[in-house]
Amino acid sequence: MIGDIHQRVTRSSVASLAFFFHSAYVASFEPQDVSHALSDPNWVNDMHEELENFERNHVWDLVEPPPNYRPIGTKWVFKNKQGKDGTVVRNKARLKEEIDCEENFAPVARWEAIRISLAFAASKGFKLQQMDVKSAFLNGFIEEEVYVRQPPGYESAKFLDQVYKLRKALYGLKQAPRAWYARLKSFLLKSGFVMGSVDKTLFLLSRGGDTLIFQIYVDDIIFGGSSHALVSSFAEQMIREFKMSLMGELQFFLGLQIKQDPEGTFVHQAKYTRDILKKFDMGDSKPMTTPMSTNTVLDADEDGEAVDQKEFRGMIGSLLYLTATRPDIQFAVYLCARYQASPRTSHRQAVKRIFSYLKFTPELGLWYSTVSFLSLRGFSDADHAGCRIDRKSTSGTCQLLGTSLVSWSSRKQASISLSTIEAEYIAAASCCSQL
Known part of the structure; x- marks a missing residue:
């Protein structure tokens, strides 16, 4: 017993030392401007690292x-990257264009593609890994002639009037995501x-039976294989070609928490669920066992009391992201x-009911078993004239890869x-189209 206590104390001490050691090299705040960032040595180091990447x-x-x-202005953007427990794990100083372009096109994976990759890897017994690309967009070549001003706080004293001519893409440049994807592809x-x-973001390599x-999502990369x-x-190849660091086993990807076990892979958003409960002051709500009552019928409720539209939309937007797992x-949201x-009071009450259900079930998610087979199956259903406003029906569909729900x-x-039969046919057609 004394040995167990000593072991727990030792582990706790090591964890505390690791935390303090890490916090000594990471700033906990996000600067509002360059002068604020230059006052902290951690942010100064990160800005230096960004410019060294440029060189x-x-x-x-x-x-x-x-x-x-006419040269384009540049500005510093400061963001803290958080881990799955909410602690700051990295400071990110990025130099980008002063004007944000709306047209930042790059192929990105759909949620279905990511879930299929996770289900496929689980069924094959692959252990997925994750890579972090440092300054990914700086790897893409551009064909246009672009000039930018010198970065604020780092102007050359001897050449104040000179500008930088870009050879590669810069953050904020509309060509940057496209150029990075083209280089990586x-x-x-x-x-x-x-x-x-x-899916143009999925790549497969077959070599000697392995x-x-x-899978890529802009600059987030996951990979795994049978050997x-x-x-x-492959990891060594990527590190040689690009400035990358291996992050080890996949645990946190696009806000999803991923736990890989010998029996399968569990995907959930427990941290995000608790965050939105706290954000909308629903942490003390009474837990409910269902997201919506079976006899709930919503309509425009024009005579009801209006509620804050901004808050209501914020709650809906947060819940829509949670439907990824x-x-x-899905139906209630x-x-x-x-x-x-x-939005009216009745609508807000329905949304609060969903949050109360989340308080009761924060850890729910998707389970992808290693014994799942790889055949596609789909199921569909529909109500008839369920909407009280326009009497349109609602289709419900789901698609499985073996026993793994992927869409x-x-x-x-x-x-x-x-x-009713017409509504069912429309739902079935939608299900088959997705398959």
């Missing part, structure tokens, strides 16, 4: 300003990968989302069905 990647050249070009295809015919899957040697070899609240234009929807149909 190492040959992002720009300092030149005389051309007569027919070119490297993967040359390395023997095959790009997915439908398989490696590679440890193949995975290690919670199909059990999308039903409440129909009344965002003019689902609850959506009001575009046209009015004249019979």
Whole structure:
């Protein structure tokens, strides 16, 4: 017993020392401007690291300003990156354009594609890993002629009038995501990968009977394979080609918490659930066992008391993101989302009921078993004239890869069905289209 106590105390001491050691090199605040950042050595170090990345990647050249070009302004953006427990794990100082462009196109994976990758990896027994790309957009080449001003706080004293001519993409530049994706895709295809015919963010490599899957979401990367040697070899290739760091086993991806066990993979959003309960002051609400009562019928309720539209939309938006792993609240959330234009007290009460249900079930999520097979199955259902406003029906569908649920929807149909069977056919057609 004394030995167990000593062991627990030792582990606690080590954890405390690790926390204090880490906090000594990470700032806990986000600066409002450059002068605020320059007052903290941790942020200064991160800004230096950002500019060193520019030099190492040959992002720009300092030149005389051309007569027919107006240089673009630059600004620093400071963000703290948090871990799954909410602690600050990294300071990120990014130099980007002063003007944010609206057209930042890059292929991104759909939620279904990510869930299929997780289910496939679980069924094959792959242990998924994660990579962190440092300054990913700085790896993309641009063809246009672009000039930017020198970064605030780091102007050259000898060449104040000169500007930087970009050789590679810069954060905020509309070409940046597209250029990064093109560079990464070119490297993967040359390395023997095959790009997915439908999902352009999924790449597969087959070598000597072994398989490696590679999924990207802009600059977030997950990968895994049937052979440890193949995975290690590929990781070394990526580190040589790009400035990357291996983050180890996949645990936190796009806000999803992922736990990989020998029996399967569990995907959930428990931390996010607790965060939104706290954000909307629902932490002390009475827990409910269902997200919505079976006899609840919502309509426009034009005679009801109006509520804060901004808060209501914020609650709906937070719940919509949670549906990435919670199909059990899909119907209730999308039903409440129909009344965002003019929310009433009855609508807010329905949303609060969903939050009360989340208080009762914060740990629910998706389970992908290692014994699951890989055949696709789909199920559909529909009500008839369920909407009291326009008498349209609602389709409900779900798709499974073996026993793993990878896609689902609850959506009001575009046209009015004249019979129950018509509503069912429309739902079945939608389900088959998704399959």
